[in-house]
Amino acid sequence: MLQKKHTDGIWILPLTFTVRDDGFACFLAGTEVLRSTSAHPAVAVARGEPNVEMVRGNFAISDAPRGRVEAAFATADGDAIVLSSQRGGAPLLRLSAQGNTLRIEALEPGFDRVWIDLAAQAGEHVWGGGEQMSYLDLSGRRFPIWTSEPGVGRDKSTELTRLMDEQGMAGGDYWWTNYPQPTFISSHLWACHLDSSAYSVLDFTDASRHRIEVWEGSFTLEFFAAADLPALVGQLSTRFGRQPALPDWAIGGAIVGLKDGENSFARLDAIMDAGAEVSGLWCEDWIGIRQTSFGRRLFWDWSWNEARYPALPARIAALSEKGVRFLGYVNPYLANDGKQYAEAAELGYLALRQDSDEVYLVDFGEFDCGVVDFTNPAAMDWFAERVIGREMLDFGLSGWMADFGEYLPVDLRLHDGSDPMLMHNRWPVLWAEANARAVASRGKTGEVVFFMRAGFSGVQAHCPLLWAGDQSVDFTRHDGINTVITAALSAGLVGNAYSHSDVGGYTSLHGNVRTADLMMRWCELGAFSPVMRSHEGNRPDDNLQLDSTPELLAQFAAMSRVHKALAPYVRHLSDEAVETGLPVQRPLFLHYFEEALFAVQDQYLYGRDMLVAPIVEADATTREVILPGDRPWHHLWTGETFAPGTYRIAAPYGQPPVFYLPDSNFAPLFASLKERI
Structure with missing residues (x-):
């Protein structure tokens, strides 16, 4: 046929x-x-x-x-x-x-x-x-x-x-x-x-x-x-729609996540003085904080909180002089004790209860929020222009976490009369569209980067970058560091070219806190991801941070240098994604179509020419690595040549098992990476 x-x-x-x-x-x-x-x-x-x-x-x-x-x-x-x-x-x-x-x-x-x-x-x-x-x-x-x-x-x-x-x-x-x-x-x-x-x-x-x-x-x-x-x-x-190429700044260094108010800038200076290559400072608390039993959360009213970040416009300008972008945070809900909630309610832009004309409030854990009703075109325009456009883009943000999108209840009333049971899965796509529309309105598509965790069919056409969500701060099988690899590989097969994760993980509850081992290994994984971004987690005061000890800071700095050095290769992969739709991180079977590889989810191809096998088990100093195909592979750190097969590979901190094809056009670049640690 x-x-x-x-x-x-x-x-x-x-x-x-x-x-x-x-x-x-x-x-x-x-x-x-x-x-x-x-x-x-x-x-x-x-x-x-x-x-x-x-x-x-x-x-x-x-x-x-x-x-x-x-x-x-x-x-x-x-x-x-x-x-x-x-x-x-x-x-x-x-x-x-x-x-x-x-x-x-x-x-x-x-x-x-x-x-x-x-x-x-x-x-x-x-x-x-x-x-x-x-x-x-x-x-x-x-x-x-x-x-x-x-x-x-x-x-x-x-x-x-x-x-x-x-x-x-x-x-x-x-x-x-x-x-x-x-x-x-x-x-x-x-x-x-x-x-x-x-x-x-x-x-x-x-x-x-x-x-x-x-x-x-x-x-x-x-x-x-x-x-x-x-x-x-x-x-x-x-x-489903392809994402634009990632901008040079997003792949040319680490994005450091700090939510420490004005003190964030002094900490960033110390991190950079330690030799870290930094391309962005991400302060999700730029809009203020709200302390809850879950941890340090944010005040959901999407504008600069001057009390927490005095003189932030000047700070953003000073960062720019150093080649560092400033990133923030936003989500599609408005806290009912905020100014934007009152404005949206007055304009009729919030979803309503089914049994009355009262605003439907969603419990987010010790505070309630209204849902901006994106089925109302005027509400979509208002959020894209009034909130993201004026309060964020015009203020000087170069990117942000576009959080949530999953919470649409099924018992509210929407402007267009649609069934919430049918709209629930669509909500992340509308949320992505609101962000993309705002960015496009300022002519900054492909320059500004927002990243999302929520999605559904069609989000690919609007969201330029995924992040893997709120992993627990551990090595557990179904919620730890290893799950971000599975997330990137599965999403990549259905049209999402770029994924990354919170370096260090996020969720710390019931005494589950970060170990130095976890932090060291997550820095390594972040270095071999298209975007390397750290997070302080939901309980920053209880957990190790990348600048908590000299050893952790040295590891983060070294891995950030590796990440920056890989930028020319990631640029090639990003351009390839635009042209072909292939993701940056790929399951082994995408290029080596063998049944024995069909379930391998703890290592990946970084493009065609590099293979990454992160350490995703606690206190491991070696791991088994599968080298597929019929050509030899070079070990990134030692230069040793390996024939295709399965090997037990040593993995000291700072040297996760990574291999590359010696006939790659990028082989000289790969060989130089060991000089960065």
Whole structure:
């Protein structure tokens, strides 16, 4: 079957149907992607009875579907097919294909639950699901798609998760994520995307099928295929939108995160005097602080707090003279004791309660906030211009953390009348659009960098940089340093070129605090990420900071120098991402398509030419490293040559296992990095 190239660069492979006596099949360029028989129907419908509970961005969601019916029989209807529960029975659903999209429509009123089973093959592996923290290979597991807090601990066998579950059901589980996306890639080199913002589930627990559960009666599935995985990833990047190239300043040194008020500037000077290469100072407390039992939080009114940062405009100008940018913080909610809340409420720009015209307030933990209603175009314009444009960009900020986006409740009233259950997953995309619109209004797209943790399908077109969220300050399997690698690799496969993390982690609760070992290793991981940015965490006074000891400061300084020295290579990777859609951090199997590598998630390719195997276990001085392919690799720090294979590699502090291809155009640059430590 011939491929047809769409004008936007996506290869369109037409879907076709075959109706049989006992069912039907759907094919993508000759590959059977949907198979249904009377004995094993691939499609079912029901009426849902959902129950959704939210506590501070943590959700408990259940359903009691009624009248589930399997659509076992198919009848041709022109270019479509109609499904019913029995031969000659009343029509239940209509399936129609146009190009690479399959439209599913429930024909009987009230059916708002659909299950559709796509064909799976023995030994098939799947990846995607947005930004996943626990598992890169999704095979054998079930992944609800609902943006939320990721949970603290995320492992039901641990005491930390148990304690957090007792406190607002906040412990989480392996599938909880700020950024879910109903897109998956098959190891058979095809991909499927559910084009719906409804609550959904990607279920890969049965090796004989890929089940998609959708809490909506009408939706489309989009299919993609390619000759190799890089081309398939590039297609998805084209579909969802590509980020601009990262600016030189963002990749040319570390961004130091301090939230110490005026004292931040003296600390930054000491860090730079210690030899650190610094490109930005990130003070999330530029808008003031609010002390809570959770820790040092921020005052959610998005303008300069002069009491905490006197003469900040002059400070920003002085930093600029040193080549250092100033970054801040913002999120899409307004504290009800702030000036901007009063202004937005007066203008009618906040979401309302369903039962009255009162503003809907969301509990964020010891303070309440209104939700800026981005379904109101005037509210979107107001936030982009009045808040981000005037209070941040015009003030001199070069970037910021665009936090949250996951908290949209499902029992409020929106300006456009849309169902909050369908808008909840879309909210991070609207939030990203507000930020991108503000940046574009000042002609600074590709120069100003904001970074987000929340996302959903389409956020790629607006958000220039992801960060992996609020990891615990430890090495735990489901919530520690290692999860940021899985996050970058999974998100990168579905169109997000750039990811990074809080160097040092963020969440410190119930006595869980940073160790020097963790800080040393996270500095190493940050050095080999496209953006290196530190964070003081939610309890800065209880935790080690990068400038707490001479040893930690020396490690951070050395790794920041490595990061800056790599800037020409990262510039090459960023330009490649713009051209091809390939992410900067890549799973090994993206270029070495071998089944043995399909589940490897604790090391990555940094572009094609470099391999990074960070230390992600406590007190480890060696680790096992897989060197793929059929060409030799050079050890970055010793220059020793290794044939492809698996090795136990020494990893003293400051020398994480990193290798490069000796025939790379950047080999001289790589060889010079050992001089930076």
